Amino acid sequence: MQSNNNTPLQRAKFRARQMRVEQSKIGNQLSHGQALELVAKELGYRDWNTAAALLSNYPDISVQVGDHVRGTYLKQPFTGRVLSVTEQGGGAYFRVTLDLDEAVDVVTFDSFSAFRKRINAQIDIKGDSPAKTSDGEPHLSILGHVHG
Template sequence: MTQTTGGTPVPSIDALKAQAKRLRGAMAEKQTPITQSLALETIARQWGYRDWNTLSAMSKSNAPRGWFVGQRVSGTYLGHAFEGTLKAVRSANAGFWYVTVIFDTPVDVVTSDAFSSYRRQVNVTLNEDGTTPAKTSDGQPHMVLRSAE
């Protein structure tokens, strides 16, 4: 289950460190420089945690199966094998994840011989096994996603 603070999911470690870096920059502009350690501790308190270690652990526990923006992935989409890159990853409720996949080669999403419709990018909801709860008429998940590495 996703840990939250006031209903807001805890961001990734990288996002939290970027917040701390922006805080340091803002403080330096005001002629009140602070250390990276103090910035991290301050960010933790802003998120409602007692210290950076606690916030960091909470952020790691929310990591979606190790998926991250820019990660190489492979799998099937509407029965077609693909390779691609994750453009976006964020947590949803009850262990589900929203991901945006950019395909290396566009995927034809139409089964008709009369015409084609290619998708270069799709947004899907995945369960903890990396499959979509939505299924095609023959019972297959719309997408099965795996790390390509």
């Protein structure tokens, strides 16, 4: 995830500015506050104040092609290499492809298994997929880089 804006909070503010420009081009005038509220909703927060408070506490994971990352996929821990990163939604989301070091079993039934070694998913600026399991956990969470 590359951006001219360094932190998740700065990227969200940048997205709000982009949204105002996009909307003005089609004749819709948004105040900066309205755009911030829309960005907060786009990112899954109740309102801008909540988004700003929480985004300011998130580390910037900044994944790039070739990075070795760690995280969870369908609650299974993994490490793997980033094969591709594509910006979506003006930097609010990213489409990533990961090649896992070891395949993970994505089925929780004892009598059946389904292993995945390559993952394609959308993540937000925190590294979490907007898609959630039935108990509310992100399908994919990139937690950071593997060091060493």
